[in-house]
Amino acid sequence: MRSSMSFIFKYINKKRWFLLGYSAIFLESLTPIIATLLQRDLIDKVFSAKQYQEFPKILALYAIFFFGPKLWFTVRKVVFFHIGYNLQTVLTKEFLIKIYDMPTAAFNKEHVGSLLNNIRNNIADASDLSVNQILSESVKNILTIVFLVFSIANINFMMLIIVVTVSIIYYALLHKFGEKTKQFSQQVREEKANVAIAVEESISSIREIVAYNRQDWQINNYKEKFSQYFKAIIKQGLFKNKILFISDPFLYGTKIVAILLGGIGVISNRISLGEFVVGFTFVDQLVTELGQLFEQALIAKKLEASVECIKSVIGRDEVKFGSADFNKHIESIEFRDVTFSYSPDSPAVLNDISIDFPIGKKIAIVGKSGSGKSTIAQLLTRAYSPDRGEVFINDVPINCYGKQYTDKVSMVFQQPYFIPSTIKENLTLDKSYKPIDIENTCKEMLCHDFIVGFPNQYETQVGERGISLSGGQKQRLALSRAMLKNTEVLILDEATSALDTETEFSVQKNIDKLRKGKTTIIIAHRISTIQNADIIYVLDKGKIVAKGPHEKLMSESTIYNELYNFQQVR
Numbered sequence: 001m002r003s004s005m006s007f008i009f010k011y012i013n014k015k016r017w018f019l020l021g022y023s024a025i026f027l028e029s030l031t032p033i034i035a036t037l038l039q040r041d042l043i044d045k046v047f048s049a050k051q052y053q054e055f056p057k058i059l060a061l062y063a064i065f066f067f068g069p070k071l072w073f074t075v076r077k078v079v080f081f082h083i084g085y086n087l088q089t090v091l092t093k094e095f096l097i098k099i100y101d102m103p104t105a106a107f108n109k110e111h112v113g114s115l116l117n118n119i120r121n122n123i124a125d126a127s128d129l130s131v132n133q134i135l136s137e138s139v140k141n142i143l144t145i146v147f148l149v150f151s152i153a154n155i156n157f158m159m160l161i162i163v164v165t166v167s168i169i170y171y172a173l174l175h176k177f178g179e180k181t182k183q184f185s186q187q188v189r190e191e192k193a194n195v196a197i198a199v200e201e202s203i204s205s206i207r208e209i210v211a212y213n214r215q216d217w218q219i220n221n222y223k224e225k226f227s228q229y230f231k232a233i234i235k236q237g238l239f240k241n242k243i244l245f246i247s248d249p250f251l252y253g254t255k256i257v258a259i260l261l262g263g264i265g266v267i268s269n270r271i272s273l274g275e276f277v278v279g280f281t282f283v284d285q286l287v288t289e290l291g292q293l294f295e296q297a298l299i300a301k302k303l304e305a306s307v308e309c310i311k312s313v314i315g316r317d318e319v320k321f322g323s324a325d326f327n328k329h330i331e332s333i334e335f336r337d338v339t340f341s342y343s344p345d346s347p348a349v350l351n352d353i354s355i356d357f358p359i360g361k362k363i364a365i366v367g368k369s370g371s372g373k374s375t376i377a378q379l380l381t382r383a384y385s386p387d388r389g390e391v392f393i394n395d396v397p398i399n400c401y402g403k404q405y406t407d408k409v410s411m412v413f414q415q416p417y418f419i420p421s422t423i424k425e426n427l428t429l430d431k432s433y434k435p436i437d438i439e440n441t442c443k444e445m446l447c448h449d450f451i452v453g454f455p456n457q458y459e460t461q462v463g464e465r466g467i468s469l470s471g472g473q474k475q476r477l478a479l480s481r482a483m484l485k486n487t488e489v490l491i492l493d494e495a496t497s498a499l500d501t502e503t504e505f506s507v508q509k510n511i512d513k514l515r516k517g518k519t520t521i522i523i524a525h526r527i528s529t530i531q532n533a534d535i536i537y538v539l540d541k542g543k544i545v546a547k548g549p550h551e552k553l554m555s556e557s558t559i560y561n562e563l564y565n566f567q568q569v570r
């Protein structure tokens with residue numbers, strides 16, 4: 001628990017507010033005790049000793065101390081709500097930064113549903129544990145218990161002994177059940193994440209599911225996950241009932257013993273009637289506070305499981321890249337003896353390959369499907385790192401560079417993603433460009449005409465709540481985005497595959513014009529797209545089997561000839 005708390009406390013940046021919150025808790029715990037002590041004076045002084053002149057004063061003080069806790073309670077809630085809200089914002093930001101920085105291999109192992117569940121539920125739980133709920137309530141319980149113990153000791157020593165005994169029993173129960181509560185809670189959390197993953201997957205695959213009429217299969221899959229979740233909740237509930245079944249008798253037993261001892265004290269004239277009433281009220285309050293503290297401790301064990309989930313993402317210390325400055329231009333890009341597989345137990349996708357990408361040229365990579373073309377692009381954008389060998393940029397291993405490297409290289413994917421925003425924002429991604437430059441680039445990439453055909457033109461919303469774009473329109477927009485960024489190196493991975501041959505030819509011609517003198521790496525199936533490249537690498541089963549310009553490959557490479565001739569036939 002201590003490690004979870006210290007982990008979360010690193011992210012609380014409103015520590016001064018805590019002083020205010022805990023001062024409110026101190027007063028909230030103390031004032032009801034004083035109010036109860038006033039009852040003793042009311043009984044012993046006013047009613048038993050008949051000092052009626054004291055009555056208005058005691059009544060007025062009672063009213064003040066009775067309503068005091070409500071005020072301090074409100075102050076505490078407001079203060080901790082602010083700290084908790086701030087903590088959730090900070091944790092969410094840290095979480096997103098960590099996801100962005102997570103090596104792609106690690107990210108691929110996480111389900112989007114599970115990450116969303118982490119953001120939605122676990123961060124709120126962490127805030128409840130450390131700020132809003134558990135910690136502040138527990139501190140209030142503990143302070144009240146301390147005040148009550150002193151007050152009871154002042155009235156009747158025997159009552160104090162019962163109270164201490166009950167506290168020890170509670171502590172032993174907590175020790176016995178705490179770890180198990182955490183385990184049940186972890187199980188519930190895992191099953192809940194599985195339900196979230198099932199929902200996320202069934203929504204993501206909706207097109208295929210409907211097309212193949214497999215709705216029942218998906219619904220049954222969801223039902224199965226939900227039933228596991230439900231079973232875990234029932235198990236957790238039964239365990240909680242078992243704890244209550246054991247702990248409740250202590251509550252009531254203690255009160256009865258307090259009445260017995262107090263009653264004997266009054267009958268034998270060792271304590272006054274007022275002390276008996278107040279002493280019993282204190283024991284009653286104390287047992288309630290102990291019960292609440294016990295409850296908080298069990299909930300804390302549950303929430304600790306959430307903090308561990310967050311920690312498993314935010315607490316990762318995998319560092320993706322180095323921090324070397326990159327102020328120069330890219331002068332060389334080279335794969336030296338690179339071998340790579342996507343996981344330790346799968347075969348190598350790239351097999352001891354060495355490639356030189358001449359700067360300022362158009363370089364193409366061709367090969368059959370699955371030969372490893374996109375994987376080369378993934379290594380160039382640092383999504384993955386080689387198992388053996390190295391990718392060198394200016395003779396320095398690529399991962400040594402900080403994020404400046406990313407500003408020098410951009411990539412267009414076959415299926416680009418657009419944020420739910422306007423076309424303009426998707427093109428600029430919050431960078432500022434002159435409207436005329438945006439328009440000219442879109443004209444070159446042959447998308448200006450269809451953009452101005454929309455009623456809101458460049459302000460048209462795309463993405464989830466906007467218009468749907470065709471595959472070819474999306475690719476042209478993505479190309480415009482990359483052309484606007486105009487990086488030193490541009491990688492196009494099947495970036496024009498959805499365009500018809502005529503449009504693809506025109507777009508490609510304009511790309512060549514705009515990228516003249518700049519390094520452009522093109523991965524393509526259609527040879528016609530890259531026929532004019534300065535150098536073409538032919539990849540087969542993860543190996544470079546030929547390289548050179550089109551004419552040379554036509555006369556020397558059988559695989560290249562096969563690829564070319566097959567496309568001519570089609």
Ligand SMILES: Nc1ncnc2c1ncn2[C@@H]1O[C@H](COP(=O)(O)OP(=O)(O)OP(=O)(O)O)[C@@H](O)[C@H]1O
Pocket residue numbers: 108342343349367368369370371372373374375376
């Ligand atoms: N993220 C991944 N995890 C595991 N294996 C992968 C991953 N991406 C690709 N592969 C595997 O690596 C091999 C090469 O894939 P890659 O995408 O590099 O080939 P490609 O030549 O670009 O194919 P295509 O022309 O069909 O796009 C394939 O066998 C593929 O199954």
